[in-house]
Amino acid sequence: MKIRVLPIVVTAALSLILLLGGWFMYRQTALERPIEKMLTNYPGVTSAQAHITQKQAVLKLDLESNVDLRGMIAQLRKEQGSLLEGRSIKLDIADHSTPEIEELWKQASFSVAEAMANKRYTMIPDTLAEIQNENNGYTISSDMDDRYVYVALSSASDKKANKYIILPLAAATGTGGQYNA
Structure with a gap:
């Protein structure tokens, strides 16, 4: 019996692409998008991007003046607590300082x-x-x-x-x- 290397390599590559693509789609649609939507609907948030890993959620925010950060974080933990469970939240706020x-x-x-x-x-x-x-x-x-x-x-x-x-x-x-x- 002769083992063909090319079909095995192609099958392994396709499997890897499907697994990684599936994880990427899941992370985008089920984890990051709901958090981004909640943040962009919060008063004073101009834009929000979320990047979620197993240990932390990095939130890139662009804020107007006088945003209630404590209220925003409390609402985020309340509404998206199950998605953030076990993850630390790291805020990366755009600096518009003078x-x-x-x-x-x-x-x-x-x-x-x-x-x-x-x-x-x-x-x-x-x-x-x-x-x-x-x-x-x-x-x-x-x-x-x-x-x-x-x-x-x-x-x-x-x-x-x-x-x-x-x-x-x-x-x-x-x-x-x-x-x-």
Whole structure:
């Protein structure tokens, strides 16, 4: 009996293509598309792309100013919790910062880092409100859930100028923040 190599190789290649294609289609239609649809329907989200692996969900977001990040993440976990179960969420938010907004964050970052390191989270809104009062024309807000502190900086005159910082409650020693939720 003579074994033909060509039909075996072609069969193996077609099987691999069908398996990988099936996984890709499943990931696109059953996992990523519902998350993208929910995010793009959330107020203030300009665009959203999801990339889901076995361990994490990477969400690329383009946001307008003053989006409620805590509310968005809570709604995402509520509506798509079964899809995200066992996966960490990593947010990749498009940065529409200006030099002025960067300077505001630079002023606030040390106080925020100190409050995070000492676990005195109630200091954060007071510090940000004080900096906002000193700099008319800018909005600085903060919010918190059981995992993160969310800080949003935006310009009143330029609706597209904004910066979002997400700081984890677990390891709150840095000032740059983590883009994970």
